Amino acid sequence: MTANGPLSGKNILITRGGKDGEKLVAQIEALGGTPFVVPMVSFRAYADPSASVFLRKLSAYDWVVFTSKNGVRYFLEACSRAGIACEHLNINWAAVGKKTAACMEQSGLKVSFAPRKFTAKDFAKEFLRSGHRASRVLLPKGNLAGTEIADFLRKSGIIAEEWIVYETYMPEGAKEKLDRLLRREHIDFALFLSPSAFRHFKGALEESGMDIAGLSTRIAVIGPSTRQAVEKAGSRAAVCPDEYTVEAMLEALCDFVRLEEK
Numbered sequence: 487m488t489a490n491g492p493l494s495g496k497n498i499l500i501t502r503g504g505k506d507g508e509k510l511v512a513q514i515e516a517l518g519g520t521p522f523v524v525p526m527v528s529f530r531a532y533a534d535p536s537a538s539v540f541l542r543k544l545s546a547y548d549w550v551v552f553t554s555k556n557g558v559r560y561f562l563e564a565c566s567r568a569g570i571a572c573e574h575l576n577i578n579w580a581a582v583g584k585k586t587a588a589c590m591e592q593s594g595l596k597v598s599f600a601p602r603k604f605t606a607k608d609f610a611k612e613f614l615r616s617g618h619r620a621s622r623v624l625l626p627k628g629n630l631a632g633t634e635i636a637d638f639l640r641k642s643g644i645i646a647e648e649w650i651v652y653e654t655y656m657p658e659g660a661k662e663k664l665d666r667l668l669r670r671e672h673i674d675f676a677l678f679l680s681p682s683a684f685r686h687f688k689g690a691l692e693e694s695g696m697d698i699a700g701l702s703t704r705i706a707v708i709g710p711s712t713r714q715a716v717e718k719a720g721s722r723a724a725v726c727p728d729e730y731t732v733e734a735m736l737e738a739l740c741d742f743v744r745l746e747e748k
Contacts, residue, residue: 492520610638
């Protein structure tokens with residue numbers, strides 16, 4: 487921990503577990519903050535009844551579009567179980583977001599298109615303006631993901647099919663752990679990387695008899711959809727960077743703290 491870092495003296499709640507959560511812990515400690523991890527979301531493979539159909543006609547798609555690392559992970563796991571080597575398929579691969587693109591490249595999938603901005607709406611617009619041709623597109627996704635890209639592509643005459651490859655859920659014991667933490671510690675900031683993490687957080691508070699509006703904890707988010715989920719709940723995001731990455735969120739959080747302490 488850095489004693490005099492920009493987040494020195496700040497207690498920060500991390501709502502993502504796994505390797506992403508561990509990385510955030512290290513980053514916050516390096517900035518002088520004290521991290522507390524209570525995962526609000528976890529992920530698992532989804533048994534889509536149409537999975538065999540998507541796998542059987544996979545080579546018929548000219549583009550496969552991923553909007554998250556989990557989409558990449560669970561799609562590739564499903565293909566591996568079916569004996570399909572995706573890197574050898576004659577398919578164009580597209581990514582929304584730097585982390586998604588990096589995950590694809592590490593998995594042997596060459597990214598043929600990635601938008602400059604990371605939202606679904608920006609992806610669809612940039613893709614169509616780029617001159618790329620597409621007649622049939624597959625979007626592997628989570629059960630809570632929106633339909634914006636598919637809807638936009640369909641309006642342009644492109645066949646866009648969505649395959650749910652994973653589902654998001656609240657980890658067992660997370661509500662109780664959060665309740666104990668908030669009653670024991672003052673949390674200065676809570677970090678949310680997805681709308682579902684915030685919704686689970688809000689629901690856990692309500693079950694514990696707490697009102698999110700009454701918390702002194704400030705909220706930091708990544709992306710407009712997460713910010714909208716916060717605002718819909720009657721709260722506001724104190725930190726929401728223009729670039730939708732963890733690094734940008736932490737940088738914006740440090741800037742916020744510096745300005746507040748001037």
